[in-house]
Amino acid sequence: MSVVEQMLDTHPGNRGFGVEGKLRACIEACGECAQVCTLCADACLGERDVAELVTCVRADLDCADLCEATQRVLSRRTEGDDTLVRALVKACAEACRMCGEECERHASRHEHCWVCAEACRRCESACRELLAAL
């Protein structure tokens, strides 16, 4: 049982619906993706061909910022109105898609981009599954 699961289980506002599982998965995927993207941005900055990785660095930084904000807002589980959550998770899925595609272009040359592309894809999926369940 993950700590996020434990926290959601003991949260006084636990909705009890089937949404919980998707919510937990999305919070965890966002946390992982933010971490990996921050690391990938820095790894790209350390590569000799950094000049060709500038778009990748920017995509990494954007994606890390989106994932962190999404993780935080999802943790707040604002009751009732899901308009904000929906709009933000959509934007986050978009950031993950863009970053994943960009990283994939360098995945054969830079292994960190390969690992990052995978994390982005996992997070994009988790976002889309949560969106479908809301």
Next chain:
Amino acid sequence: MSVVEQMLDTHPGNRGFGVEGKLRACIEACGECAQVCTLCADACLGERDVAELVTCVRADLDCADLCEATQRVLSRRTEGDDTLVRALVKACAEACRMCGEECERHASRHEHCWVCAEACRRCESACRELLAAL
């Protein structure tokens, strides 16, 4: 001339289009709104009737997170594709609208909520004007 204006003017990727003005205004409004919302959340936590301000605290925290992420992504001005920017600015406008409306309910009792509601409205406008210009 604000520092943000100076920075955009000296940025090598300056687009030179009319978008610049809206972009600058939105970055500045997001920065201000994030600051004010963080302060409002804490002021609400310090009020005697904190139990009635819980929704307001959450809206403040959500809005601060959205504004910070939006400010950061806008500062990166990812060239070409505006899909992410558009989705994020829409989500940010939504966070500002929700927080502004919630703060307004307590504006007569708590002056910090009045100041915050104003900042949220300014930021929502800046977001919508940028969206229209993109």
Next chain:
Amino acid sequence: MSVVEQMLDTHPGNRGFGVEGKLRACIEACGECAQVCTLCADACLGERDVAELVTCVRADLDCADLCEATQRVLSRRTEGDDTLVRALVKACAEACRMCGEECERHASRHEHCWVCAEACRRCESACRELLAAL
């Protein structure tokens, strides 16, 4: 092998020293602690006795902010000069200590505070072990 481990392994600036293990552990602990503290703040806000949990909410929010900033800066592994890293990790350990102690006071009544106190303690340890290794 965790994704953070994979990312550090494939980072062009991998130092190869024994520091790597402590660095990875600290990045991961910060990520977990930030997540848990954000969730604990919201869970506290949802409790009936929220008025008595205000100090805990603030400590949670402070700790989440410190852990996120620390995770990001550690991921950048600024070469050579460790002055900033040292100062920040010290501040992070302090935030974890304060939040852990505050959560512990409510741990018997609120299980989320118990889970959070544990995460804070793990993160404080990871910070102190990294400090000792730098």
Next chain:
Amino acid sequence: MSVVEQMLDTHPGNRGFGVEGKLRACIEACGECAQVCTLCADACLGERDVAELVTCVRADLDCADLCEATQRVLSRRTEGDDTLVRALVKACAEACRMCGEECERHASRHEHCWVCAEACRRCESACRELLAAL
């Protein structure tokens, strides 16, 4: 009267001491410095000689993260114990010093680095003055 000043004035926990002015100045300086550093990182990424600006990009990103976290924690004005605030503001001053020095090296070639160095210096001063007043 700035919005931060208005918010601190209407905060129920206003300390009324002379610290208020330094606190406000530091919150505002951190907000400005975070904004400018994020913009400078991206401007550096857009320069032709990006390969020579990698250390500057990293310093910018570190400084932006420190300034944001500091702004948030200062806004929470945790009562009583200033241990965390002190440690964090120290770390923030260090990040500003490092980033300011790094930006200054490129200030003659890149005007955005010049503007950023100035913002870092202002923020470092605001941090040190708050530290002296605590």
